[in-house]
Amino acid sequence: ASQNLSDEFAEAARQLKTEAPRILFGKIDVTDQHDLNKEFNIREFPTVKFFVDGSREEPIDCKGVRQASAFIKWVKRRIGPSTVLINSTDQAEAIINADDLRVIGFFKAIHWKTQKELHNDSREVFYETAKDVPEMPFGMTSREDICANYGIQKNTLVVFKKGKPVRNEVLEDGRQNKLDLTRLIKTFTLDLMLSLVSQTSVKIFDVPVENHILLFIPTNSKTFNATYENYKSAAVEFRGKV
Template sequence: MQFQRHPLSFQLRPSVKLHKDIHLSGPSQSLAEEFAEAARQLKKEIPNVRFGKVDVSDQKDLKKEFNIQEFPTVKFFVNGDRKNPIDCKGVREASAFITWVKRRLGPSTVHINSTDQTEAIIEAEELAVIGFFKELHGGAVEIFYETARDVPELPFGVTATEEVFASYGIRKDTAVVFRKGKPVHNEVFEDSKQNKVELTRLIKTFTMDLVIEYNLETSVKIFDVPVENHILLFTPKNSETFNKTYENYESAAVEFRGKIMFILVDTNETRNGRVFEYFRITEVDVPAVRILNLTSDARYKMPADEVTVENLRSFCQSYLAGKAKQHVSSEEIPEDWDKNPVKVLVGKNFNQVAFNKTKNVFVMFYAPWSRECRKLLPIWDELAEEYENRKDIIIAKVDFTANDIQLIMLDRYPFFRLFPAGSDSQVVVYDGEHTLEAFAEFLEERSKPKAEATGKDPSQEIKEDLTKEEL
């Protein structure tokens, strides 16, 4: 792939690999269409902007070079600079792509000189953001300019005109969010506390409802907003108490805008089944409230059963202060967990077994209801029997639908991870074929026999460790 010194060039990586078939995923296909439309519209307007796309399932070197982790991914290359591309995140419509490009090429905001001009901007769209700054260069206003570049969905204006300040009662440097011409939020810039990430996060939340119902249509948008803390209310929308519960939930959401995203999950919607499974929510639990940190995948359960404004506020404040207790689901450790060649892991014994520094532990994460998992379990038993006499290898399985395992993100069932000897945190993803031969070949490549035998069965050593912890 050649990088010439055109002023700008785009790279799109929309392809996704599922099993061994290459095709565009739903979100990727939609984004690719919008991307192509933006390219068509800008071709005449700004001819030195080049749009391109890359199938990373074929171009694996490019995937590695640019560290492509998510699909689709859009990167922006300026003046042929291959080493410092700009990530274009959360942009999914042609109009937003066009605005994003223009704000990277030129001014990111409209310069406002009068109240009439301000009113024209804030009344033309559902939402608009106006920056009131005494100086239009340097300092806080630069944060505002950078934020405008990252939020192409909304019109941004900026003013230093005293008349406009007076018309809206603004005295300090302030970013104001307007909805239908009316101010709905004032963000005052004081003591250099604001930064672009926090301001972008706050403003983007206004592009969505205060409480967002999770469904197939909103799921992509939810993750586009850069808020890493999500609180979820699981409740049936047709229950007699729903209106009051929702009212309390929405009232609590106002205080935490930009800090915690409030999401509603209708437990009567069967298409939400994977969400219930992920949070271990059953019918007897609802209404239930959970907080999820997207970065750490840590989950938290609201201590109180009643969904009141006070209980929600207390839960959120405790979480943000780092005082909330993490919620971890686990089955009880079976008495015979280590009696068979395949060791049975649950949340309570997973870390002690998987991160044993003297063992290579190969784990199958399965769902009991999965036909593919049930088909593979006999093969997994065969693999364990083949390595039963190896002191440095443990073959194990865990029901991931019933046990929370930190550091492991949900994947398509079944999925496999190797926890190598000598490490207390390393996890190796297995993405090979689901055959006895392929599993064995992977193990041989990734593991080495111990230099010295311990003389003990590996499960016995781990059992002793578990017993010590219980004591």
Template sequence: MRISVFLLLLPAFLPAVWAELSAKTKKERDDTKAQNFKQPKIKEDHSVLVLNKGNFDRALKESKFLLVNFYAPLSGASLALLAEFEKAAEQLKDDKNPGVLSKVDVSAEKELAKEFGIQDYPVLKFFIKGDRKNPLNCTGVRTASSFVTWLKRRTGPSAIRLLNLTHIETFIGSDDVVVVGFFKDLKGTDTETFYETAKDIPDLPFGVTNNAKHFVKYGISGDTILLFRKFEEERVGYEIADGNRLTKEVLTKFIKVNELRLVTEYNQVTAGKIFDVGIDSHLLLFADKTSKAFDKMYRSFKTAAADLKAQIIFVLVDTNESKNGRMKEFFQIRDMDVPAVRLINTKENVRYRMQADKVTTENVKTFCQGYLDGKEKPQQYSEELPEDWNKNPVKVLVATNFDEVVFNITKSVFVLFCAPWSQRCKKINSIWDQLGKKYENSENIVIAKIDITANEVDSVIVEKYPSLKFFPAGSDTKIVHYTSAQTLEAFCEFLDKEGKSKKPDEKSSNTDEETKDEL
């Protein structure tokens, strides 16, 4: 009876069981398909992942170490860095490094730029194990080799363990500058600081040792960091005093200051190093390396640098190199100014001019010490107009009143463009004062002078100092360039001639270039 009842009920239960089994089987098939389905790879450009809002999170999940370059395609700096970035990506791919390089076009991906606070570009951020909230900043890295080293030190050891004498000798000779940490305890706090510092200075090889024979060979008794260099002083050391702790900031500055020469020549390779040192005061010598006076001048400049290298970075700018044109423009160096010494405080963007006729060790050191003591005055676009500028026989001009005085309708103006510290200018000053007295009561001629080193005048091109120029009355364009003898008699003869040949109301349509009267 029980069997018959079961048989009778079985048809009623079977459909439900079959439906349940069918749904379960379908789900398993769907899950299997989902597991077998692979999303298309994120697009690559020269082995660099191209990221956007839609795939950024996926890239984080799929990459244990992800370095992202936030760039702007119309930025020259972005494109220059991107070219090196792409080279690094190819190298890392060949090395099978776990680090992945990617890029984000901030002009198109504004939400990502806002999320990560990208206000300038290029900016590089390093993401570890998918952590979107706490990326590390990658700064001061500009070449393909540096990117590769930077990533390798983030994904592996940041310093090479030097095992024996042959190993350390080979390592020291491997590059122009190498850093070696001598630590008795390789697991100590100071050693960890050394490793962390190495991660952020990818341009230099870092080695570490606790081998007692190494300590003896290099005359070291306590924990010390040595820079071995193939120039100037071949070995520079930083010994960690007993009871003190090594800090990353102090060690970084020590290494970056001492990896530079006493005088660093400015170029595309060294520019980054100069600004990464951590010293805000930079002294620049603008000089032509092909000139006969260069060697002596450079030696004097270098000698001054030896006593000030921890306070001021000394830089040489070769004015004969066309690529340095922008530097000359920024510091407003004209050909007539060379050689010239300028100092800039990069933090405050304030410039200073060395007021000396010659580049000597004494002049450079005096200028630098005056700056460090706060006695040097910043370079100005215009001096303040003296209250008595118009009361003396020789009128004083500055940038703010120059055009108004020289380009007037009623009087012609004869101007001395001078540098107060120039010996040639000093010789002519007394004669100029005599000339001013002689024409003090003239109705149509004014004698004036301007310190061209302290005032920037756009309306006149000054080729040298002292320079003498005559501005005829009634013309706002014509300039007569005086090139004759610099004597009182010659000046008077010139003025008498010019005063009689031009009437006050006579105007000229000629330009400066068209009327360069060479006398």
């Protein structure tokens, strides 16, 4: 897994060398560079950190990103807009139907706020969340006609799957943080039931929840179908809770 990530990291560096030459990529063997290991408190391998303006203070951790394309999106969202600004209902329809999955933030028109209020503003939390979920396309709008077209009356995050809303979450300033929104988005963009194999394990365990429930049962068991259906029913009821 470490070698695969190293290869994807190198591919992202190769592509961004042309697109964004001011972004530099590097690799460090912290088993040899003990001082750097201690300075940046490296506890797992591999670890990817993003340094801004040459500062060694509080580098940004890049977690859950495993493919070159996701690395590139993650970096671009760090240095530029993390969401698409939607300005018309036609654009909204096109964006929502362009991908299997899409996250859209519907917000009321901006009014003047203090710096403290802006820090807790649900719009700002949504914007920051988009930076950390590069595998997911994000869009946002404050247009009243677009919100009305989707029946939205409050600040709301909507997860769309194949053009249909699968989760609506009303956003309130100061109530949800970035981790809350990341958990919600990753939970409701995963299939309800997934087989645990190497390709899906990263997606499953990347969802920031406290508990995962796994079913271990032989597929050739006489009770498999009944057990599976009961397990699936429980998954529907407890989705987003476990």
